[in-house]
Amino acid sequence: MRILGIDSSTPGCSVALLNNGVLVAEQKADPQPSFSKYLLQMVDSVLNQGGIRLDALDGYAVTLGPGSFTGLRIGVSLIKGFVLATEKPFVGINTLEALACTVDAPQHPICPALDARKSEVYAAIYETRNNSLHGVINESALSPEALCDLIKTPTLFTGTGSERYRDLLKNSLGKRFLEPETPPRFSTAAGAALLASRRFDTHKQFDLSQLTINYIRKSEAELSLLGSLAERRSNHGN
Numbered sequence: 001m002r003i004l005g006i007d008s009s010t011p012g013c014s015v016a017l018l019n020n021g022v023l024v025a026e027q028k029a030d031p032q033p034s035f036s037k038y039l040l041q042m043v044d045s046v047l048n049q050g051g052i053r054l055d056a057l058d059g060y061a062v063t064l065g066p067g068s069f070t071g072l073r074i075g076v077s078l079i080k081g082f083v084l085a086t087e088k089p090f091v092g093i094n095t096l097e098a099l100a101c102t103v104d105a106p107q108h109p110i111c112p113a114l115d116a117r118k119s120e121v122y123a124a125i126y127e128t129r130n131n132s133l134h135g136v137i138n139e140s141a142l143s144p145e146a147l148c149d150l151i152k153t154p155t156l157f158t159g160t161g162s163e164r165y166r167d168l169l170k171n172s173l174g175k176r177f178l179e180p181e182t183p184p185r186f187s188t189a190a191g192a193a194l195l196a197s198r199r200f201d202t203h204k205q206f207d208l209s210q211l212t213i214n215y216i217r218k219s220e221a222e223l224s225l226l227g228s229l230a231e232r233r234s235n236h237g238n
Contacts, residue, residue, distance in 0.1 A: 001058045001200060004046070004082075005193025008039060008075030009067025009095045010114065011160055014187035015042040017050040021197050025049035028187050039078060055086045059204055061196030063095040063188065065214035066122040066139060067114060072213045080208050089204035091196035092211060096124040096139050096159075101191035102184035105156040109136060113161030116141050121161030122216060123147050132198075141217045148172040156180060 002024075005016040011031035017024045027042040047054060062079040065072050083090055099112035106128045113123040124139040137150055144165040156178045162169060170177045196203070205211070 001197055002050075002052060002056070003059050003061055003091075003193045003197050003200070004043070004054075004057050005061040005189040005191075005196065006039070006043070006075050006079060007063040007095065007098065007187065007189040007192055008071040008078075009063045009065055010071070010099070010188055011068070013039055013042070013071065013075070014189035015039070015046045016187055016190035016193050017046045017052070018190065018193040018197055019050070021194060023186055023190050026187050026190050028189075039074065043078075054082065055088075057086070057088055059088050059196070059200060060090040061093055061189075061192040062090060062211075063098050063192050064092040064212065065095050066116070066141070066216040067095045069215060072215070076211055076213055080211060083206070083208060087206075089200075089206050090211065091199060091203045091205070093192040093195050094124075094139065094214065095188065095192075096122065097126065097133060097135070098188050098191035098195060099159055100124075100126045100133055101195055102186055102188060103156060103158050103180050104182075104185060105178075105180070106131075108178060109153065109155045111147070111151070111155050111157050111162070113147065113157060113159045113165075115160040115164045116217075119143060121147060121165065123161060125150065125155065133195075139214075139216065144168050145172070151176050154178050158184070 002019050007014045012029050014028040016026035025046045060079050096112040100110045110126045113121040116122045120141050125137040126133045127136050154176050
């Protein structure tokens with residue numbers, strides 16, 4: 001089974017090709033504001049490395065958030081175009097779960113944390129049971145301090161959120177704060193493709209209306225609009 005994975009929700013996007021659960025090729029972009037313009041080029045490069053055409057794939061995996069609002073929209077739009085063009089199914093994958101899949105920590109819970117700005121992180125906690133990830137605490141946007149309150153046992157942290165707030169987490173959690181001893185095994189896109197390959201038969205979709213982005217919280221534009229509406233109501237009330 002050949003699955004193309006795409007992640008554009010994290011600061012550096014990635015693309016990966018898996019064949020029967022084995023990584024064939026992947027590309028990762030360095031974090032930069034305009035990384036998305038390289039996404040299609042990365043797809044083309046990965047397919048060329050794998051020696052396969054887009055229409056010969058069995059399906060797609062895409063991260064659905066949480067993460068960058070703009071990046072998520074770009075990745076989902078690209079997958080929609082591929083599905084329409086090739087009539088191949090897709091599987092949507094939670095970004096934090098895909099990120100957790102990139103590290104090897106069978107003995108400890110894994111906490112993938114992404115920098116959510118506004119002094120918050122997007123985070124969740126997973127445990128590995130029978131070689132599969134199981135959610136212990138669902139994803140949410142919360143302060144690093146609030147995240148520390150959830151950590152009761154030694155936990156492995158990964159992601160941009162844990163990097164940004166490393167000192168705070170380490171000082172607060174002490175021995176409960178663990179870091180990977182080696183770099184991630186593969187990209188977040190490869191993690192998404194691996195999870196999708198395991199769930200392909202039960203979770204594959206052709207219905208693009210099911211391709212729903214998990215933003216967790218409202219965008220700046222939505223918050224600004226809600227603030228303007230509230231202000232207008234207040235002015236009319238006066």
